[in-house]
Amino acid sequence: MSMEATRRRLTEKQADTVDKLTRAAMEVLSREGFAGLTVRMVAAAAGVGTATAYTYFSSKEHLVAEMFWRRLSATPPPETMETDPTVRVIAVLRQTAMxxxxxxxxxxxxxxxxxxxxxxxxxxxxxxxxxxxxRLLDALGADADPDIVETLESLYSxxxxxxxxxxxxxxxxADQLEKSARLVLPN
Structure with missing residues (x-):
């Protein structure tokens, strides 16, 4: 599944290159850790030139942040038939934390x-x-209190x-987020 990159719109070939780079980054990260990860290593593992890798990612931090963004955006929000907003919020927080x-x-x-x-x-x-x-707003519903949303975001971060x-x-x-959300959300 190709996904639009954060820096610019991509052709299908470019999107494939970005996909290769993010997959290779996971391999290098698992082997070297974040401290040892370099864009040059990732480019080599992906079979692309270093200059090409830097065309898409300005730094190793950018590359890793892109990996997380792709993971988050590819994961649909938890589906629940639950009517209790607290339970829906906890499901969102737990899913995102995990x-x-x-x-x-x-x-x-x-x-x-x-x-x-x-x-x-x-x-x-x-x-x-x-x-x-x-996702938090969807879980809380139309009458979500902005202060509660901000508090939940702070808890999560x-x-x-x-x-x-x-x-x-x-x-x-995830368990701590659940306890905290229950303290913050109205009964």
């Missing part, structure tokens, strides 16, 4: 990457944040930074 739980190298890299100063990362942070906000720093597993963070 998105990279099975890949510790990617999970830690995402935290580092999203905290970067690269303008392309900043753009992706906005896209990721907007998608999470949309802080929880994922804690998980990325290794203070807790992603499963523990």
């Amino acid at each position: 998105l990279v739980a099975d890949e510790p190298a990617l999970a830690g890299a995402v935290t580092s990457a999203l905290l970067g100063t690269d303008p392309d990362v900043a753009h992706l942070r906005l896209r990721i944040g907007s998608e999470i906000r949309k 802080g929880a994922l930074v804690r998980a990325g720093m290794g203070y807790a597993s992603y499963a523990e963070i």
Whole structure:
């Protein structure tokens, strides 16, 4: 499945190159960790030139942030017939928190990457944040209190930074998010 890249519209061939690069990045990340990851290594693993890789990704942080964005946007929001907004919000928070739980190298890299100063990362942070906000708003319903949405976003962001720093597993963070959401949301 080809997906539009964050920097520009792509032809099918270019989209295939970006797909190759993001797949190769996961392989290199698993082997080298975020500290050892370079765009040059990823390009070599993908079988493309380094200059070509830099055409699409301005930095390793941009590449990893793109990997997370692709994972998030390819994952549909949790489907539930539940009428209780609290249960729907918890499902959104849990799903998003567990998105990279099975890949510790990617999970830690995402935290580092999203905290970067690269303008392309900043753009992706906005896209990721907007998608999470949309999912929370959909879960809360039409009369969502903006202060509650903002609080839930802060809870989520802080929880994922804690998980990325290794203070807790992603499963523990998902459980903590549930407890926190129950404290924040009206009964």
